[in-house]
Amino acid sequence: MAERRIFAGPAVRKLRREAGMTQAAMADALDISPSYLNLIESGQRPLTATVMVRLAERFDFDVAALGGEEVPGGSAGLRRRLADPRFADLGIAPHEVDEWLQSAPSTAAAFARLFDAAPEAGRPDSEVEAPEVAAVRRAIEKWRNHFADLDTRAEELADELRLAGGDLYGTIAERLRTRHQLGIRILPADVMPDRLRWLDWHARQLMLNELLRPASRTFQAAATLAQIEARAEIDALVAGAEFAEGAAAKLFERHLIQYFAAALMMPYGRFLRACDATGYDLLLLQRRFGAGFEQVAHRLTTLQRVGARGLPFFMLRIDRAGQGSKRYAGASQSPLADGDARCPLWGVHEAFARPGEVIADLVELEDGSRWFTQSRSVAAPGATGSGTPARFAVCIGVDAKVAAPLTAARGIELMRAPATPIGLGCRRCTRGGCVQRSVPPLGRPLRFRDGERGVSAFDFAGD
Template sequence: MGEGKLIAGHAVRRVRRQAGLTQAAMAEALGISPSYLNLVERNQRPISATLLVRLAERFDFDARALAAGEPGGGAAALRRRLADPMFTDLEIDRAEIDEWLAAAPGGAEAFARVFDARGDVATSGESVHYDAIAREVRGAIEHWRNHFADLDAAAEALADELRLGSGDLAQAIAERLRTRHQLSVRILPAEVMPDALKRLDLHARQLQLSEMLDAASRSFAMAERLAVEAGGEIDALVRGAALADRTAERLFRRHLTGYFAAALMMPYARFLRACEATGYDIELLQRRFGAGFEQVAHRLTTLQRVGARGLPFFMLRVDRAGQVSKRYAGASASPLVEGGLCPLWDLFEAFARPGDLMVQLVEHEDTSRWLTMARTVQPQGARAGGVRGRFAIGLGVAASEAASLAAARGIDLYGRAVPIGAGCRACTRPACPQRSAAPAGRARIVSDREAGVTPFAFAGD
């Protein structure tokens, strides 16, 4: 969807029904033709700026609710859900999803809620699996496309205020905690905090941080405590999410607290200017803002301020076994975020080259092309002789928008790309030498007379 084209017929229809008006009556009140209003409600025409103003004047309509109010998060979010292997045989295309949203937005929203809330029930009769809670929280995040404008504005205002007092952000945050919140920051030896990296001791009025945390992680931990200054905005977002489980509420609140901390360390306007000036050079951004690789990668998925948008990045975090612990699609609508992962993606090659930035041009089975970057990160707190964790961060943007990236230098964005899919059970690419299983819903072909590049040949449509 191009910049300035806002498709939100469901929201207009909701306003009209709440007002108890027919299309003809509402069109008359807005000074437009009934046929035009009908096209808007059916998502066949964008909402113009003039129409937005008239809606606000005549129906007390809040335009900020449009993006957040799309049924199921909009067409892109529904496509990501329908990428689940259980729907492989249905082959639902984009046109069908658009028609679904236009004809039955309530049904689309109901599907999204059920899908996000579904979970595996343990065979022992235990409660719904934790994955269902995680999906519910992720649904709340994707509902806003991981961009919380009010939190960004609050963090940016506070960052500007802190800069007036000190050029060292970490020092300024510590001083703010001391003077405004009566919390001192104390760095403790690893022996004193053997099993913790941070602790809030309200009795001693201390934020206790382990010496095992690096500078970026210490700044982030202190910035999280200042999220209390945006408590009203965070409370409103949590209430608005209407999460069914208390654990889900706590997880969503923790995400919002972390969002505020990152926005405080990397204030929106300054961070976006730095991104554009450096070609989104992650290493330079890390140094300029005193942040870690994962912190910067996550921040890149949030740059969606109206009138000042960054490139639409997505981000994943995986372990060596391919288990995904973070998924942020942002505004990218990337199919790489959902479903299974392809071993041909260099996201996994990054484990063999820890610390190196792996850049790769890939083409998904749906023909979309993406410039991706991957690098390993290690959790804080590892000590000599202990178990060291390692994860890979995958970051990417549509190849059509990647020309300005520092990571794209020397890469032909229109040249050969590595063909990948959403995991073998969802991918129908033929003759893939990396295939480990036939696609779900496709009969496997076993022949005594010939053998192809894979022992998992399968029947076509």
């Protein structure tokens, strides 16, 4: 896949001003002409690899921050917010949104935060995230859910463990025992009714719930190893995020620990090669790496290493009520991973009725964008068959324009075949005549005609 061009004019301009330099002085330091630097700062030219290296070398600048959108969803996410009916009379063109994001990303990010956090935006309270969760989501999306240092360290450790032979769980257990003097005990569910993992440093034991499946057991052991052997990398990332709340820092730390555990089970290079070789066959990838469906789905959202990128997937996990407990846009910038309202016509909901089956769906949003998604129901880690088991539907998706390599998409004309027309929840969707509509769209006056009853319970202006 072609590398994304990075326009980072505001970031370069801010760096220059903080250094107290004129354009001529900075241009001289970067070995480029003042006119070219002016074009970069005004967003008319992207940064070349050479200029990025010089910025890093001569100004101690973190190039990982370049081009990373502060607005969740990037340009597409900003356009979705500005498509709110309250702004309809302004006639905001798509190119204006792109120009705003390029010229003043901080103010665009401020607008997005206010829009997302305000109940008066017309969203139900269930869609307003806790501040700590929102802060962590912004940090993850800033990195596009790809943490290169963690992947590199996990890959090195995975190679060491492979040389030790045996299965991954066994080699992790042996490393914990010999290097860190930690034993593993599998305890009955009634002894650990509300815990999956418990690390008791005083007793030098890692205790795991007996209900954990093999893939989850390996994952929890790998997470413990991450806490010990990737501590420096994780602490650096948490410190760099500069969270105002301690709870946000702990949430982010937990995400990074789990990221490392998945990277240890599915090392970047080997996993990406397997994706290419199998056409991203989800079930084959599960078996090959001894992982669960959800673990594979999340790993697919992280494959953004420079020079070795995978397809830009998003991931979503919902419960039976449609509430999202995990959502990662990754590099996809998909609005389907943004917000907490879902269209009932989307196949992700069908996964609950067809357990164990991967549900493929080609969907089309109101803006004409198409997405190829795959969903499957999963049980919560440690869930039992008694009572009402905790179940989720896990969905991954990718822009239909780049979905052709997928085994599941073979034989489908992705840009021409019939697609399921969906919206981003009834309150945001302005499609007329939908028999599934539960509430009218925000900002659209209801319309009534005597003696008529349409297929939808709500008729509204603009329908």
